Amino acid sequence: MAEPPVDEFALIAELFVPLTGGHPAARGLSDDAAFLADQPGCDTVLTVDAMVAGVHFLPDDPPDLIARKLVRVNLSDLAAKGAEPVALLLAAAFPQDVTAPWLRAFAAGLGQDLATYRTVLIGGDTVATPGPLTLSLTAIGRVAAGQGLARSGASVGDDIWISGTIGDGSLGLRAARGELSALSDSDVAFLADRYRLPRPRVALGPRLIGLAGASMDVSDGLVQDLGHLCRASGVGARIEAGLVPLSDSAKRAVAAGLVTLASLLSGGDDYEVLFTASPEAAFAVAALSAELDLPLSKIGSIGAGTGVVAIGSDGQTLDPAQGGWRHFRAGS
Ligand SMILES: Nc1ncnc2c1ncn2[C@@H]1O[C@H](COP(=O)(O)OP(=O)(O)OP(=O)(O)O)[C@@H](O)[C@H]1O
Ligand SMILES: Cc1ncc(C[n+]2csc(CCOP(=O)(O)O)c2C)c(N)n1
Ligand SMILES: [Mg+2]
């Protein structure tokens, strides 16, 4: 039986109001703006990332997973700054033919991850678009005043560390498109899941305060993002490709010749935390890795100069294609 239609205001009142958790800042999603009380002794950390169907996710991806990816890519930026999530604002442009079941599943996914990450929706905007589904989430976080982590804190001599594994997201896109049928079904499922559902390192980020020099999350590709960190810090970096952690599925994809190691270093969609720390902190980083049950791998070091050099297992410089994702390069 067809579900009753869900219009703009029913969507907000019935599907989004429950996601506020009754937080006073949201004002029941029935005011012009949200009002968030200041927290003494804290800095407010604000970040926004948008996602567009066909650009960030596949148009036919399940609506609950689209919503959860949107939450996770934004919490990944907060985590990289050492911040804890407080609240979210959602701007959504739905195609005119969106269905009620689709919207219900989207809201259910949103609710699931708000619960997982203990945060709430406090406002947003809902519009229709003649184009593809376009979503924007603003994440508000908090960190002890002056303690938030920056891309600009790397020093010459620091070790470079990365959480988790690199390359699963970009391989996962190919897996989700059915392009990796040479791999086992379980590898395909693992990789596609990593693409559709990043694991933001929310437990790690706040624990890096006092340990990390510089920190950022990797979304556009390891080499390109490390380049951003280096530019912000006024340093250069050298990484050893053989030290970059790969999942077993990604290792099998490389061994089968389905992808090169160099392209995994520039693929993007990783949502891991890239940070630097002085060599004296290596023991503490290893202890944190064990405590959080999260791999933290030393992949290189910071040096004087500029730019990122990636060295392959043969000692030769790797060329990771363009280094990473770039949305456009507008010409005349
Ligand atoms: N349209 C914009 N207006 C203002 N600032 C922007 C805009 N786009 C990006 N920025 C700023 O540029 C910087 C880098 O943004 P970028 O989106 O590359 O970082 P990111 O979110 O960590 O990466 P990704 O988008 O790949 O997840 C941030 O300070 C961001 O706030
Ligand atoms: C369907 C589809 N095609 C390509 C990609 C790859 N991709 C798109 S945006 C981006 C960088 C992060 O986004 P942003 O910089 O906008 O935050 C990457 C790696 C994808 N995820 N889905
Ligand atoms: Mg961004």
Ligand SMILES: [Mg+2]
């Ligand atoms: Mg981001």
Ligand SMILES: [Mg+2]
């Ligand atoms: Mg980021």
